Amino acid sequence: MGYETVKADFLIIGGGTAGTMAAVRAKELNPDANVVIFEKGHIRRSGSIAMGMDAMNIVAVPGGDTAKDYVEANTKACYGILDAKPSYVMADRSYDMVKRLESWGVHFPKDENGDYERVKVHPNGNFCLTMPDPDLKIRLVNKVEEHNVTVYNRTMVTSLLVNGDRVVGATGLNTRTGEYILCEAKAVLVCNGGASRFGIPNTGALYGTYDYPGNAGDGYSLAYRAGADLTGFEYCMQMSLIKDINVPITYVSKSRGAKVYTALGDELDMGDTVNLEMMVQAYRDGKGPLFIKMQHLPEEQIKHIENILFKVERPMMERFMEGRGMDFRKDDIELNPTEIYLCGGHGLTGIVVNEKAETSLKGLYAAGDVSNVSRGHLTGAFVFGEIAGEQAQNWFDSEVEIDREQVEREFKKIDELKKLQDNEVPVEQVEYKLRRVINDYLPSPKSEYRISKGLDNIRVIKDELKEVMKVTDNNELARAIEVGFIADCAELCAVASLNRKESRWSERHYRVDYPEMDDENWLKHVVLSRGDKEGEIKVELRPIDYNL
Template structure:
């Protein structure tokens, strides 16, 4: 067995170089300039993660003199239907203004009117917490700042397993996705910022990577945490958005908040009632869809404002898409449709369980961004908890013992890699296999759900786990890393099916709609379903846990 692999040393290792990971790296170097900070990034940090380029708003900022963290707790509690630990959400809102000021100091642009006021939009049940920004280069600003501070970025490296010394985390093993070379990083602390599970259900357009969220996110962070013994929750919160048909790109906050109209297929109007995603799903399931966005009534100045945001900052590819479809906002309409099904901490409630310090239950392991369960935290949650995770990890690293390389852990992974590479004679291409896995996730895990479907999901995932070894061909390194990704997707689907089967009620509209338990039941199910690894990787333990309230705050 080849032990000729590089071993890096770090005080703080960050797995995932998206918005949360880049901000965590920046903050780690700010509070500990002399410490060694390393990032493992599966793509290229310059354009990776959910915010791969620009962004048009911070969804959550408690702007002094306007909105308060307490009001945000109330508002987000409504959106989460009560299943929300309050301390993480509170500290995120409390430090959101500080985070915004940090972005401004980096050169990120937030428009202000003639009175110096920032534009605030109401996209939450209560309060105007959404602050518009106009920054097409947000990600490169964060990435370059991290590098300029001396962060060591290891691009094209997928983290495969966390290393542990006893009960505490001690680094990670990664693999170069182009060469297959193994790299080990021993670290006193690790921050997981590897996103959610975007490649989960199969989109209606049939393209493996035509998903709403960043397609490189295959649940890597969730699976790293699970195998290391960290607790996870919210896997029954299976998101399906309702946005632009076929391209699965967002535009609701950008258009409806600026005067666009929303109609169903019967020309019934909904824009007057501040419609949400779940209302659109209700209309669609009642066979009154698809929904449509219409802007032909808007003045030219307002249409150009919307085009400028969509085509330069939010998703520039939309300009080419609409041109190809022959859609002009001045004369036509935008057809909306349900997206693929996915798991996400920032948009939803799925993630590694963390407290207000970004700590998991594993000593030395922290989480932020879509990997962490900071309920519906969006980009604000990613950036704030990236900061918090870095601060806490730095403090922990100051007194943590030096990590020890336990080669048996590396040997186990190398043996697994060699086993996968020996599958060159198997008959099925990994892309075909992934297509079937995700099609069956659509059939049995995507809502609406019921007990029978979820049992079938578990049966299929067990079968897929075996067929990944016996049927899937690994002809080169590209196939190898895709097999690791599909392995993670299967693991996430198993966790989702188990959590969904356990929660015997319907909650969050379509997102956990069970036809065999169609009613919401706060008396029995206003609580978390927590999952963790048992004696081996297939032994998933479930428990129920109460909602944590902010100290001194009661209903």
């Protein structure tokens, strides 16, 4: 079989915020380095931040709350399941990142005293700076182009290549042409997002997810298959967003004076911040749907909220509101729980990394939503992308040896998928079935029987993929590979949920058979990795490292 071969000093998998920052930093330090980005979509509008963003969630501004204060607040938010050092390093470097972004033209508003404008989103401390920039992604891409980074768009990574305990490259597929590509790389960064396409939204639309639907858990699965450590898969995220469109509103509006009410007409008392767990719990208690109310706000404030939501966050939201004849000035805005999903940036699910963005495999780094820099949000993606770009330099003088048989095996597996034209079940129906199983068995309330039943069904679907799934073109080929990624994430989620025999993080992991939080036995990470036998998942309980 034929394939293109690319040689890189640094291969970056994913062209979002972490990937673009990593590429720029690597080229700043070594302009002659061959830095390559493989992006599954098109880099100018790909990833969770396809356009702009309204805030930098975590910034320790000098003279205010410190990086240490942030670690204390985040440890509390994570119910104690947080290694301190990565979060500390992220917060400690956050202000310098703001200054970098300002030098690139990103606007951080200041008040009349010259202090950065902030909104209250953390229960302890005040770390969130407003950043109403609708062109953030374009600014990042422009910097990538300025530094002569090589970008391969429409290129999906299908496997990481391993030599011993070191990652030495990756195989890829052009999703438009079906052509194969091999990248031999001295260092590799995985930063291609979490598992947004996991559960099915209430609309039933496979791609109508809250976060970028191109994120099908690729990075989690790639790292797992390569032998890296992962953690937090029992932490099933669920947001409360605008019903039928799955776009955010609560943080933007609540921090600017909006109020949240239950269907009983009672205001949900969350204090001066947003408590997503309280909101999801209200639904569980039969008090839904919830509503956002803004009718009491002055016109100037409503226009400010509209500008953020319609011009910066999600422009399609304005069309949605107009199409339904809805107006913040007179209408309650109905909220609904999203599908469950897995994410390190919003939650705890990710490839295990240290403060240097290093994974358990040599030469492999992780950053952004795919990494376990818990609740790091946009700041975590930027800072750990930057760190990865720095640390990757350590490998640039090394040699790479590729196992060609490993490459051939991977491309042969894809060839076999191309031969499934005569099967009967379309790819989207297989994905729908798999994600229905996820919806039915993996969210809270959890129990050993329910999770085990789901795990059995997930494994049956994985075993039957090649027998039933129909693949007729390159688009369906890419979707078929993604189904495999989603199935891996579902299996990891089920195994982690079975092994954490307690309840923690409110509705994100509630076991009816172990309804209490048990710090004495379970204040620890559930770490997963590939087992020695085919299909085996190894489970390790690892202590928390609170040392800074």
